[in-house]
């Protein structure tokens with residue numbers, strides 16, 4: 001039914017209006033023309049493989065069938081990844097695309113049961129294993145001779161990992177650890193792939209040796225027989241059931257009944273238990289948390305990718321959809337011409353760019369700090385932890401909200417699963433919880449900020465908090481510029497940190513314990529961490545755009561997006577700006593007028609911008625967002641796949657409706 005090769009005329013017109021070269025932007029976002037070519041070839045390699053097509057839309061499968069289909073595809077995908085590696089075409093880009101929102105969510109729409117193997121099991125072996133342990137385990141894991149997961153969270157504790165209850169007690173007579181789950185709440189609960197896919201796990205447990213507890217440590221534990229996949233003796237394992245989304249990830253539970261593992265299965269790069277049971281301390285107890293930092297860093301990139309996918313769908317749909325009237329007797333406009341619609345969409349486009357640049361910055365810093373840690377230098381770890389926590393929290397929260405705004409922007413059709421917006425929301429909103437619940441992570445950033453604030457005469461060693469050295473009383477008069485907005489956001493963040501710190505101190509002076517004072521001030525602390533993060537994101541966007549070497553035409557558009565992101569952020573924080581800077585009501589009107597001007601300036605390039613993201617139709621997976629804009633034909637085609645439409649009369653008519661109708665005659 002879909003008219004092949006026919007592009008919706010509205011989209012044809014939109015593409016004519018574009019003022020810059022979309023290919024130039026595609027190359028910029030990919031990191032160069034060669035990278036674009038490589039990405040496209042990878043996409044073709046995966047997306048055009050007939051084995052990776054699904055006959056029936058996922059939504060119509062049962063929970064069990066979904067899982068089985070996901071495992072089938074996951075095995076093919078990673079078989080293909082190994083094929084690429086053998087051809088010398090392997091590398092990080094493959095993994096990022098295949099496990100994240102860029103490509104992975106196209107093939108496995110509702111999560112991948114093997115993700116944790118690559119995203120957490122292997123990185124933990126690499127980051128926490130000694131050289132000998134790496135030699136023993138990593139090759140097996142890369143070859144997929146074993147499949148692992150990361151089992152940290154328990155039924156009773158996810159956030160407070162010092163409170164985990166699983167124990168690993170050293171028995172020097174046999175040189176073994178005994179893993180045990182002493183209570184129901186100590187059962188591991190949530191690890192991806194744990195239910196029925198993984199046969200190994202890195203298990204985080206409280207280490208006991210010589211009668212003393214040394215806190216949580218990572219252990220490699222075999223869960224299932226390598227041949228039969230039967231759970232090993234003492235292992236109680238299963239899947240935790242249906243969730244809001246990610247229903248193919250096979251999140252599982254796990255209990256231990258006195259399970260023995262060799263001493264050498266404790267990952268001992270940072271701390272060790274010697275054969276006689278003596279404990280050798282790590283240079284920092286927080287090195288055990290290294291894998292979590294890694295995943296928080298990659299989540300920022302993933303959040304950006306999901307957001308650009310959603311906004312591509314909603315922008316193309318808004319260019320094709322006609323509804324209502326702006327003037328009497330005028331034809332129904334494209335809904336993208338309603339300014340309120342532009343206000344829903346264009347800030348999401350700008351937000352994607354903002355997150356993309358922060359994600360790139362964070363990835364580079366993460367790699368530098370990791371090299372420093374390898375060399376035994378720990379100085380930069382607290383700042384990396386603080387910035388990774390707040391960027392993970394703000395990007396996941398804003399992306400989830402942005403995807404929901406895009407869904408609402410598509411009206412009723414956005415509510416269809418075939419729009420792919422509901423399931424995208426399911427994937428993105430999970431990010432707000434996993435890998436550290438967002439409020440908790442913002443409080444971690446606040447802890448760092450308060451400490452820095454208390455020692456703000458000594459800011460040289462930091463990168464992200466230099467502004468805390470500025471004189472808070474030095475006012476910069478309002479200007480309609482991003483530079484002023486950055487100043488205002490930093491001023492707001494600094495003031496909020498100062499206030500929260502002051503309120504903690506006041507509470508302490510009134511006799512409260514510091515921890516209680518902290519808890520009572522925590523609403524302000526979270527707000528301070530968020531403000532700090534927002535000022536960082538705008539500043540990073542600004543610095544990146546200033547350094548870009550691109551054509552004049554593209555630069556103009558990127559600066560418009562930067563300005564839009566800045567003014568949109570500022571207007572969302574109007575109350576804060578009025579409170580912490582000398583901005584006036586009149587100045588706010590100026591910002592509002594600027595926002596409206598920017599929406600109008602971006603309007604002709606909206607479709608061009610999302611086209612530049614160059615997301616294939618299979619990756620969008622949406623009836624509303626395809627490149628050709630044949631929305632209504634696609635909606636009909638998808639409706640025809642409903643199993644209820646396979647027969648004109650459903651058996652429920654005979655069974656229930658007919659007798660019911662008769663009874664009411």
Ligand SMILES: CCCCCCCCCCCCCCCCCC(=O)SCCNC(=O)CCNC(=O)[C@H](O)C(C)(C)COP(=O)(O)OP(=O)(O)OC[C@H]1O[C@@H](n2cnc3c(N)ncnc32)[C@H](O)[C@@H]1OP(=O)(O)O
Pocket residue numbers: 092095096097099100101115118119150152153158159160161162192286289290292293295298299302381382385433434435436437440444447448
């Ligand atoms: C192969 C390539 C792949 C590419 C892939 C690309 C695709 C992406 C796909 C993504 C899919 C991802 C799927 C992942 C699924 C989710 C997995 C999980 O949730 S797993 C489960 C995830 N679970 C969670 O995330 C649990 C969240 N909970 C926690 O992280 C912690 O318990 C806590 C941080 C909240 C508190 O910890 P606690 O020990 O009580 O700490 P205190 O508060 O007492 O602070 C003490 C001191 O420690 C400091 N510090 C703290 N952390 C760190 C750190 N990481 N570091 C350094 N320092 C740190 C802190 O600053 C403080 O310093 P100071 O002030 O004293 O100087």
Ligand SMILES: Cc1cc2nc3c(=O)[nH]c(=O)nc-3n(C[C@H](O)[C@H](O)[C@H](O)COP(=O)(O)OP(=O)(O)OC[C@H]3O[C@@H](n4cnc5c(N)ncnc54)[C@H](O)[C@@H]3O)c2cc1C
Pocket residue numbers: 116150151152153156157158159160189190191192246251430433434435436437439440443
């Ligand atoms: C889809 C998904 C996949 C996951 N995959 C894995 C996995 O593979 N491996 C794994 O080990 N875990 C996994 N998890 C678990 C995840 O990491 C935890 O759910 C997460 O860290 C939050 O912990 P929690 O569930 O205990 O929440 P809780 O900490 O109970 O949070 C509940 C509320 O309490 C508040 N709260 C808690 N502590 C504080 C505090 N100190 N200050 C202020 N407020 C606080 C929170 O802000 C929140 O509002 C996954 C979770 C999800 C949803």
